[in-house]
Amino acid sequence: MLFSSITFLYFFLTAVILIYYIVPKPLKNTVLLAASLLFYGWGEPRYLILMAITMLQGYGFGLLIQYLKNKGKQTAAKISLAATVLFSVGILGYFKYADFFIQNWNAVTGMSIPLLRIALPIGISFYTFQILSYSVDVYRKTAPAQKNPINFATYIALFPQLIAGPIVRYCDIAKELTDREHTISKASEGTRRFIIGLSKKVLVANLLGELVNAYKESQAHSILFVWLYIIAYALHIYFDFSGYSDMAIGLGKIFGFQFCENFNYPYISSSATEFWRRWHMSLGTWFRDYVYIPLGGNRVPKWRWFLNIFIVWMTTGFWHGASWNFIVWGIFFGVLLCLEKLVLLRYLEKWKWLGHIYTAIAVLVSFVVFDAASLPDAFATIRDMFGFGTIPMTNPESFYLLRSYAVLLIFAAIAATPLLKTAAKQLAKKPVGNAILRFAEPPVLVMLLITVTAFLVDGSFNPFLYFRF
Amino acid sequence: MPKHLKDYMVIGLCGTVLLGFSLGSILLPDQETSLTERRRLAQAPECTLGTISDGSFMSKFEDYALDQFPLRDRFRSLKALVSLNVMQKKDNHDIYIADQFVSKLDYPLSDSSLLYAADVFSNIYDRYLADSGCTTYLSIIPDKNYFLAEKNGYPALDYEQLVQKLTSEMPYASYIDIFPCLDIDDYYRTDTHWKQEALGAVAIALTQQMQAPYSNNHSTVAIHTPFYGVYYGQSALSMQPDQICKIVKPCHDRCTITDLETNSQMEMYDMEKLNEADPYEMYLSGSKSLIHIENPSAQGEKQLILFRDSFGSSLAPYLTSSYQSIYLVDIRYIHPNLLGQLIDFSDSDVLFLYSSLILNNSTTLKK
Known part of the structure; x- marks a missing residue:
């Protein structure tokens, strides 16, 4: 699903925000995870299984690395890290690079090994890098391993940054995964950033x-x-x-992340x-x-x-x-x-x-x-x-x-x-300018949202470059 | 305004837009067709385990959500206005407005398309016309871009090259130049077609070259149904409608018109079409593959076989006084191989009359 689509804006996002803010705090990550899996599965349902396997190994190895580290078993921890890195990179290599290597092998050797022609799973480059960073962070002890599988899966699958980044490191949002603040100011800022990105x-x-x-x-x-x-x-x-990144950052703020x-x-x-x-x-x-x-x-x-x-x-x-x-x-x-x-x-x-x-x-x-x-x-x-x-x-x-x-x-x-x-910053320094900016912001954002909607309704031309990453 | 109030307003206003249109999308009844775009709109897709697992539900739902979005036509108009007026784009979906006429960009000249059309015509000539005593003619109808594009800074076809290429590929056909008989006012402002009431000079030029008698005796009847042409819907802009007219010749009452597709009688003007999606289809009922017009009282005794596109529908009524028998053949809807069973080609005048739009995009012609 694309952020810049009617389905996302007027069906998915509206429903997710409503449900997210209605449910009690302990269920918020579950809602986000369910929404993220729906978001991902909407485009490629069959790759949900691949994502689940990748997440499962990342989760398991994270706990194992921490356990081995705590027990002082450095070599075993290093081997575990190498295993999870190999697994993640192997999955990425198979789905993204297999045909490239086969083509070049064929060109060099004159062989004709048939290409695999595998469709690239959306966002695989992004979520693989997030799992890698998590494993390394746990190994380096810059962040503790996540024990709650829902929180871990939410971090990997979080739909605002799932398909186009930014590549969010686990250590940067580890705290927010369990304890984050939702304020009107943050939600408003997130809305503004999202609409500007859109x-x-x-x-x-x-x-x-x-x-x-x-x-x-x-x-x-x-x-x-x-x-x-x-x-x-x-x-x-x-x-x-950068528009996609703005949207991701904006949505992150709406859901309490930075x-x-x-x-x-x-x-x-x-x-x-x-x-x-x-x-x-x-x-x-x-x-x-x-x-x-x-x-x-x-x-x-x-x-x-x-x-x-x-x-x-x-x-x-x-x-x-x-x-x-x-x-x-x-x-x-x-x-x-x-x-x-x-x-x-x-x-x-x-x-x-x-x-x-x-x-x-x-x-x-x-x-x-x-x-x-x-x-x-x-x-x-x-x-x-x-x-x-x-x-x-x-x-x-x-x-x-x-x-x-x-x-x-x-x-x-x-x-x-x-x-x-x-x-805008210069204008905001003056009281009158600041008042104008504050007064103008809500209607300008609404106008932008409606104009974007008009462009989306009018045209089917809406390719997204970063799907291939 | 205090910051917290601004924050509330941002969330309140944006939330209202999102929620309002979400509810509108869900609650408002689905539309079947879009009159402005002249097409069927996507309907709610079937939601089953199979359609979800193969992804077809999702892709169809995206189309459905777009097609059934509340105030869709208004949003399309807003997009066109922003594109043309704010962003100062020169066209919107290739549609542009110049001298108060709406037209659609059609460039560059497609050699392959011209060659394909010429090949289709040559096959017909070789199969039916070469040894049957027919006299073959070719005429090209310039589209609106011929009068509007270059003059207003839009890229345009090289019409001279178009004529030169097609005539050189069809040496068996005498070319009848009708470009000088037309100007932009002979076309509808909101539609792709020419106006029937403006085709007197074209009819004279054609009949003169084909050495057929011609009587200019006709009256023009204005029809009061507003005519919003095909470009009106595509442009999504607010415009005044065109007026559509019909010409009436005294001989029209004596003509017998047969739709050979259904072998049924039909009228020269199908007034019911005025209330349908494309009022231009009033002329000889629009998209028909094969029509036969017989006029026993015609001034000439010859037969005309007119290979044509939709422009020919509004021209044919002019020619009814000149030929006892006219076949209108639209090879976009009938394969030329079938024509031998339906038409006796011997000793006929044969006119290939096509608009430059079709010639430059000729894949619809059957070969």
Whole structure:
């Protein structure tokens, strides 16, 4: 089920919120778990079993690791951790990467092992990483193992962040799972965040997605069209993903949780290093804490440090999808980060404007690779971007689409920076401005909700990018 | 306003919208059809263990929830208004408004579609016309975009290329150019079609080229049922309706019209269609695969076989005084292989008359 759907908004969410607030506190997690399983099973009922098995092993191994740790059996605890990690990664590998490995094996050996053609279970990359973080946190004793299976299952299956993150670490919400506060202020803040996220997704990302699709379906490309496509794609993916994160965080607040932030205006970055501190932050910090640091981080010889960076970024790319595109995309950023650490950062920090241009171009080029159907397609698009192809500078179709999407593109470009937030903050500093903002907020949110509803009712165009993760 | 009051208002107002439309969705009776979109709406899916386990219940429920949402048409209008006026998009679902006419973008020119259409026509020619003494003609009806698109900054077909490609693929047919006979006012504002009352010049051009006698003696009768065309519903915008008219020739009373699909008699104008989803179907009852019009008192003695789309329905009444026998063939609804059993093609005038919309999207033609 998509957050940005009539079924979710007007059937599922309304009913869940009502029931959640009616039932007594001890039953709230049960309601959330039941709702989460319905939410997940709505799209793929057969994968509920897979999720249940994955959760069960995570729960069991968590308790076992804690028991062994408490008994001082370090080796056994380590073996248990390795077992649960292998199990989780194995499940993810089988469902997400099996065909990729078979394809490449066939290509290298000339064999023709048939592909498994398994449909990717929704959200498997997210909930697998949550189980991994839980097991490691228990092993490291940063959080106690969860004894209550309902609480544990609620953490893994929690529908607000199940299919698109942020990747919530167990240690961050362990306390809230058993004891959380529900206030009007929190619920109102959550509602506001949810509607803003919903608007980002439906009113901006989906429409930019139409422009991206127009490029992909057109036979008449031009250099202008390629740039329109890639700028639209970069904004589309940002508003899509950050919109989903906003919705998740907002829903979390409505149900009393405090999820971590996932985006912090990444397009204002002046280096790739800064970009990754602002983009999909929960994934970046997950890889830092559970891969990079265990590998030794930067407290190792320089060659090893760069190897660690290379491994982290290759796996980050691979996490996004079972294709060479994503691996190259990850490695591209790994190389940029190494270069920045070695040489570039000192110049980029000195000349910020240069940093912004460099980062913008690097990110746009990276998204060409990210979105391409294959690596040759990606290289062809990059060649066209910079005028080395055979396509004309402009054509009537690209001019038309530029005019048709100009307002949206300009708005999206501004909204991708902190400009609007800063303006609102400045306004709120003055008593009159603050009064205006407070008075305007409820009707503006209702208007947004109704406009989003109008767009959802009108169109069936509502794909969601992150289903494949 | 104190913060806590604002918080209450946010929750109260947003909660009311969510709960109100939720209850509306559940309690309001389901609609069967959408008049504005001219389609059947999704109905409540069957909920069984089987439909749940195979996921069909869920996917059908999503369609159902969308189709049966309260105030659906109002919401579609709001979306169109926001898209066109706030976001300044130039079209909504490819529908655009220019010079107060609604039209739908149709570009680029599809070579494969043109070749397919030409292939369909050539098969008909080879099978029925080549050795039967027929004289074959081709005429193309420009769609509204021809008059509106380029002039208003919208991408448009290359109509010259369209004509050139099709005529070169059909060397056996004499091309009759009716583009100069038409302008945008000859089309409905809210519909894709041309106005029947504006087709005098087209009828003259066609009959002149086909060397058939033609009498311009007809009267125009305005019909007072408001005509909301197909683009009205698709655009979801509030617009004034068009006026629909019919032309009446003295010979119409003497015509015998047979629906060869059902072998039953029919009227030139089916006035009951005015109250149905598509009033344009008033002309020769709309989507019919094969119609035969006989007029024993026609000025000419020849037979016309008109391969046509829906535009031909409103043109045919003009030609009744020129031909004793007219067959209207719509090969979107009948396979050309069957025509030999139903039509004697010998010594006929054969006119392929198609709108550019069909030619550029010709997969509906049967081959």
